[in-house]
Amino acid sequence: MSVAQNLTAGGLDDDLTTASQISGLRILAVSLSIALVTYAYYIRRNRKILESSIAEQHNCKPVLPYVPYKWPLALDLLKRQMEILASDHAFEGFTPYFNIAPTCCIHLFGATGYFTSDPENVEAILCTNFDDYGLGSRKMAAFPFLGEGIFSQDGPAWKRSRELIRRQFVRVNQQTPQAFTQHVAELLSRINEEADASGQVDLRPLIFEYTLNTTTDLLYGEPHSNMEKTQREAVRSNFDYAAFVFAIRTRLADIAWIYNPPKFRKACKSVRDWATFFAARAMKYNDDFGEEAATEKYGFIIDLWKEMQDFELVRDQLLHVLMAGRDAPASLLAWTFFHLVRNRDIMERLKREITTVPTEGDITRDHIRKLPYLRCCLNETLRLYPTPPLNLRFANKPTILPRGGGPDGQSPVLLSKGAGIAFSTYHLHRNESIYGPDPGVYRPERWEDGELIKKAKPGAGYIDFNAGPRLCLGKDFALMEASYAVIRVLQAYPNLGLAPGVPNEPVGAEKQTYTVGLSPKEGVLVSLG
Ligand code: HEM
Numbered sequence: 001m002s003v004a005q006n007l008t009a010g011g012l013d014d015d016l017t018t019a020s021q022i023s024g025l026r027i028l029a030v031s032l033s034i035a036l037v038t039y040a041y042y043i044r045r046n047r048k049i050l051e052s053s054i055a056e057q058h059n060c061k062p063v064l065p066y067v068p069y070k071w072p073l074a075l076d077l078l079k080r081q082m083e084i085l086a087s088d089h090a091f092e093g094f095t096p097y098f099n100i101a102p103t104c105c106i107h108l109f110g111a112t113g114y115f116t117s118d119p120e121n122v123e124a125i126l127c128t129n130f131d132d133y134g135l136g137s138r139k140m141a142a143f144p145f146l147g148e149g150i151f152s153q154d155g156p157a158w159k160r161s162r163e164l165i166r167r168q169f170v171r172v173n174q175q176t177p178q179a180f181t182q183h184v185a186e187l188l189s190r191i192n193e194e195a196d197a198s199g200q201v202d203l204r205p206l207i208f209e210y211t212l213n214t215t216t217d218l219l220y221g222e223p224h225s226n227m228e229k230t231q232r233e234a235v236r237s238n239f240d241y242a243a244f245v246f247a248i249r250t251r252l253a254d255i256a257w258i259y260n261p262p263k264f265r266k267a268c269k270s271v272r273d274w275a276t277f278f279a280a281r282a283m284k285y286n287d288d289f290g291e292e293a294a295t296e297k298y299g300f301i302i303d304l305w306k307e308m309q310d311f312e313l314v315r316d317q318l319l320h321v322l323m324a325g326r327d328a329p330a331s332l333l334a335w336t337f338f339h340l341v342r343n344r345d346i347m348e349r350l351k352r353e354i355t356t357v358p359t360e361g362d363i364t365r366d367h368i369r370k371l372p373y374l375r376c377c378l379n380e381t382l383r384l385y386p387t388p389p390l391n392l393r394f395a396n397k398p399t400i401l402p403r404g405g406g407p408d409g410q411s412p413v414l415l416s417k418g419a420g421i422a423f424s425t426y427h428l429h430r431n432e433s434i435y436g437p438d439p440g441v442y443r444p445e446r447w448e449d450g451e452l453i454k455k456a457k458p459g460a461g462y463i464d465f466n467a468g469p470r471l472c473l474g475k476d477f478a479l480m481e482a483s484y485a486v487i488r489v490l491q492a493y494p495n496l497g498l499a500p501g502v503p504n505e506p507v508g509a510e511k512q513t514y515t516v517g518l519s520p521k522e523g524v525l526v527s528l529g
């Protein structure tokens, strides 16, 4: 009897019994394995049969263009991706991949993943077939940073969060834009403070402070200044770093866990402590002064608490909304100023338009409504620099992509359950068939006669704030926040211009940084004049 058999048999001494027991065990093990393998095989086969019958029914064809790679496990692509991200042209560097075809695939481990910038496919993913898709691995990528919340939930949990947070925006939107008055005044005084002797200043960090301050104040019910200075300042760099690692983890998708450095864990803790500070203040106020008073002052937090009754879940939702509320509007403002100071005609025209707004007192919705050219500028910025520039979904059941299959790329495509598909809003928004022969020019006029938006179709060719059931909840907030700041900065600094010696490259050649959104890598250096 071999050592192995001895071990399995547990060292029984009756050879005959042992032998028959062993063979019994073996037969059992072998039959079990066969049963399992067969079961898995049948499940997979049934799924395949089901999927090919759907494919046949809808005339689906496979996607032929693919991303080539040389190294096993496509490690060369991963390396290339990291190189592009670290380069000066963080997102623009991916353009060659999106130029392969409107819809393209990558084969890995016998699975197929997809990329698309085709408006018909984007519409199917976000709107028409919304229920067939989920966020998949985003939850795992986000968890150490943000915990559980609207940004990474699907299904009923997401619906519940969305309803809860939507209610808050109904209330907050009644307070804006007037609620931005103080913050914009603060922004102007910070610009003044930071300018050097020759009147030069980098607007980018001040813009990020502005959006952080407004979001904290309006949603958390407590101005950022109520937190101690060193703690407040530490959180800014920690938030940036954690968001950066989160962005890398998102790109690693299912293998996000491989990238979890100690510095990241530390940064996440600091960011969470920061949200804890605000949530705890609201809860204490609730204990001291009762629910009615607390709801008045901390509407968002108290409402979340009433619904969830769990301090950590409340804190996490605050982080999710902050994550959404800081970087995207900061990116919008930074790129808007970036191009205004580089395009004198656009700047002059915008300045003429805003002379209708009184320079004193609150700016109202009515004032902003009467500034159509400003709105064109904001649409133009969001066209060229959408947040996020790239987004990812996973099919949660077999589903049909309307286009991309067959030799001409015009046939529908069947996505298997679990397949991932990335869509590039950045490249979608630079499509010549939609935006004309000059998609790489910052030209707000293209929006003016209202024809372009009809041609692009919100939700298909233009998805500035996402589309469909997951449309951004902060859209109105962000547009008011950005409009208010642009108006007052241009009024306060009518000679605002590009700082001397700063390059003015064509769109696409400018240096970009890519974390959650894109921002100008070398900041927004302006001269106050
Ligand atoms: C220019 C500024 C903004 C842009 C371009 C923008 C864009 C987007 C996009 C593309 C999504 C969908 C993301 C996804 O795939 O799940 C989204 C979702 C969301 N945004 Fe915004 N956003 C902006 C500002 C804001 C602000 C200021 C807030 C809050 C203060 C906010 C709150 C949210 C929330 C809560 C969601 C989640 C909606 C859901 O999953 O149902 N956003 N936003």
Ligand SMILES: *[C@@H]1O[C@H](CO)[C@@H](O)[C@H](O)[C@H]1NC(C)=O
Pocket: 101, 102, 103, 117, 118, 119, 120, 431, 432, 433, 434
């Ligand atoms: C650009 O848009 C057109 C019109 O919708 C579409 O047919 C084409 O595939 C798009 N191009 C890319 C590269 O996505």
Ligand SMILES: *[C@@H]1O[C@H](CO)[C@@H](O)[C@H](O)[C@H]1NC(C)=O
Pocket: 183, 186, 187, 190, 206, 207, 209, 210, 213, 223, 224, 225, 226
């Ligand atoms: C943001 O808030 C901090 C703390 O209250 C304040 O010191 C800073 O000036 C504010 N910055 C801007 C740009 O509003």
Ligand SMILES: *[C@@H]1O[C@H](CO)[C@@H](O)[C@H](O)[C@H]1NC(C)=O
Pocket: 375, 376, 379, 447, 448, 450, 453, 458, 464, 465
């Ligand atoms: C700007 O984009 C929005 C979609 O967010 C659209 O509804 C609006 O009509 C556009 N404005 C112009 C002037 O095209």
